[in-house]
Amino acid sequence: MLKKHPQDSSPSTWPEAAQTLMALMHAQGEVARLSEREQLFSTLLVSVNAILWALDWETRQVLYVSPAYERIFGRSAEQLLADSNQWRDSIHPDDLEYAERSLAEVLETGAVEDREYRITDADGQLRWLSDKCFINRQAEPGQPVIIVGIAEDITEKKLMEAELHRLATTDVLTQSSNRRHFFDCARREFELARQQGEPLSFLMLDIDDFKTVNDSYGHPEGDNVLQKIADSGRAALRRNDLFGRIGGEEFAAVFPGCTPDMALQVAERVQREIQRLSFSHDGHAFGITVSQGLTCLTAEDDSVESLFARADAAMYQAKREGKNRIVTA
Structure with missing residues (x-):
């Protein structure tokens, strides 16, 4: 018959040892899970x-x-x-x-x-x-x-x-403001001028005999003319002036805070810059002129459209008087 060793645990201590072992295993499992969660969290953050x-x-x-x-x-x-x-x-x-x-x-x-x-x-x-x-x-x-x-x-x-806004507000060919954007900005400047009692001028510009350019040299050359006119027009204006293409060969500008005399000087500068342009097609050189109509804000004007109508009429008068000139109204 085997004798029990004096150091052997009594039966009553076995459950305690088992519980201790189970607790240790559980703790190790929790540490492993926490480590996994920490690694997962770090991976997500990265x-x-x-x-x-x-x-x-x-x-x-x-x-x-x-x-x-x-x-x-x-x-x-x-x-x-x-x-x-x-x-x-x-x-x-x-x-x-x-x-x-x-x-x-x-x-x-x-x-x-x-x-x-x-x-x-x-x-x-x-x-x-x-x-x-x-x-x-x-x-x-x-x-x-x-x-x-x-x-x-x-x-x-x-x-x-920004690109979507540019596409929505810019004339693709000339990179000028398109008609809708130009008039939206012009209306804001009109209201501001009325509120603050500041002067405001409106300019209309139309290329003379543009149909002849398209018929004689083709539409690609006509597009080139439009682009160069737009570049010259923008370059001649002041920093805060508005400029846009509002029709086929028609452009418009608004001069905030610009008196009639100052506005005429700007229009004359535009005229000179365009007259300096030179074009060539198949060895044939040609130039371009424009007719302009200029008007300024008055106490009777109730919208920017009234300035537009007056400047437009003055521009067509310039056409009737021989083109390549500025008519004020």
Whole structure:
């Protein structure tokens, strides 16, 4: 008969040992699962093309920033954590006041979801950010106010919007404002001039004998003429003047804050620039002239259309009087 060794555990200790072993195995399993979750979380943060960030409002210290910061800003995350001003210093100067003011609004509203501003990355490239931020509502009284956010690079979206706007407002051939956009802008300038009591002038310009150009040299050469006329017209105008192609060979301009004498000087400059143009087709050189009609805002005018009608009539009078001239009305 076998004798029990004095050091053998009593039957009553086996359940305790088993429970201890099971607890250890469970703990090891939990550690493994936590490690897997941490690895998964890190992988997600690396793959997400948006910057997750956290800021201590009182100290303005960035407490956390995700890996996307380095891809978008082209700067070290460690340096940002050491010096939070790096983000602020990257914001475009024209957008800085708005970016700071809109960030502060989160203290009152709890969330700000429509912040869009520009930054300059480490390569000097301009980028647009859409930055949503939220205040930590779970903080205990007396604890630091933490603002968390997510910033996305929306540069491609902004470029697409700008291109769509350009296509919607620009005459494709001459790169001038198209008729609709020109008159939308002209109406705004008209209302502004009326409200502020400022002068405003309206110019109509039509290419003389343009049909002959198309018939004699072909439509491609006619398109070339239109492009050169538009280039000369824009170059002769002042910085804030409006210029657009409103018909086949018709162009128009609006001169905000321009007295009648000043407007006539601008129209004469346009006339001279166009007269200097020289064209050639199959060895045959030819020039172009334009007829212009000019008018200015009066107390009787109730819309920009009244200026347009008066300038248009003056332009056709210039045609009747022999073309290549300016008629004022």
